[in-house]
Amino acid sequence: MRFDIITLFPEMFSAIKEEGVIARAIKKSIISINEWQLRDFSENKYKNVDDKAYGGGAGMVMQVKPIRDCIKKIKEQEPETKVIYLSPQGDPLNQNLVEKLSSFESLTLLCGRYEGVDERIIKNDVDLEVSIGDYVISGGELAAMVLIDSVSRRLPNVLGNKDSLNDSFVNNLLDYPHYTRPESIDGDIVPEVLLSGNQAKIDAWRLEQAKHKTRQKRPDLLSN
Known part of the structure; x- marks a missing residue:
């Protein structure tokens, strides 16, 4: 381009x-x-x-x-x-x-x-x-x-990981929460589902979290 x-x-x-x-x-x-x-x-x-x-x-x-x-x-x-x-x-x-x-x-x-x-x-x-x-x-x-x-960012092969395209505003939703190591910081622990290794459950949790964030922070997106 x-x-x-x-x-x-x-x-x-x-x-x-x-x-x-x-x-x-x-x-x-x-x-x-x-x-x-x-x-x-x-x-x-x-x-x-x-x-x-x-x-x-x-x-x-x-x-x-x-x-x-x-x-x-x-x-x-x-x-x-x-x-x-x-x-x-x-x-x-x-x-x-x-x-x-x-x-x-x-x-x-x-x-x-x-x-x-x-x-x-x-x-x-x-x-x-x-x-x-x-x-x-x-x-x-x-x-x-x-x-x-x-x-x-939307062009093929620009981003190293195609999953990076699933970001905020795709499908009129904000992005889901992200966590990295360590697992616990001052008693604040990574959600258990993300440690489960069950990708279907992880995907479902992420979708629900994205919807929750959108309802909470940008409800206007859900009406589009």
């Missing part, structure tokens, strides 16, 4: 490209991440890609032409890429959307800054707006990293 990132801060993505699951996926050639410096598509000597907002306001707005030219360049290489704008106004990034996005071969992630991008980009050039939560961060780069990580 190919990720193309349109950003003013391409250096930020070294954090996920050089460590952990994403780094291993790149090394295995399962995914690729290509950063595009938006200023390279500016046509003025100062490399500006933003301007004042019509109607006034405190912040600057990212201009149409540099973004559109960058998308055009990416589509010369990946004509079928889906363009996603990371935005607090977008569809929530939940597990269902992650599953959908993981089915595409190419995603182009547009990272906004300042007051965001000119609305004409959203109307004419973006396939989907995606939000990682009901809060505001300084730019789309961190949101893009979250999306890349969550989507990449």
Whole structure:
């Protein structure tokens, strides 16, 4: 799977490209991440890609032409890429959307800054707006990293153990409790069923615990 990132801060993505699951996926050639410096598509000597907002306001707005030219360049290489704008106004990034996005071969992630991008980009050039939560961060780069990580985990052979895919939000349930050695800490003992060696009983216990946690902490998931 190919990720193309349109950003003013391409250096930020070294954090996920050089460590952990994403780094291993790149090394295995399962995914690729290509950063595009938006200023390279500016046509003025100062490399500006933003301007004042019509109607006034405190912040600057990212201009149409540099973004559109960058998308055009990416589509010369990946004509079928889906363009996603990371935005607090977008569809929530939940597990269902992650599953959908993981089915595409190419995603182009547009990272906004300042007051965001000119609305004409959203109307004419973006396939989907995606939000990682009901809060505001300084730019789309961190949101893009979250999306890349969550989507990449769903791709075949990215995770070493396929059971790792059975995590929170799969089947609209939170994850079950996990325990490791030692068996007892200050009198707090690992549940006996996990020591039984009976996998059917362990699986049943884990499912019940996942349901209990979901009812207790995220009952909204059970209504979906």
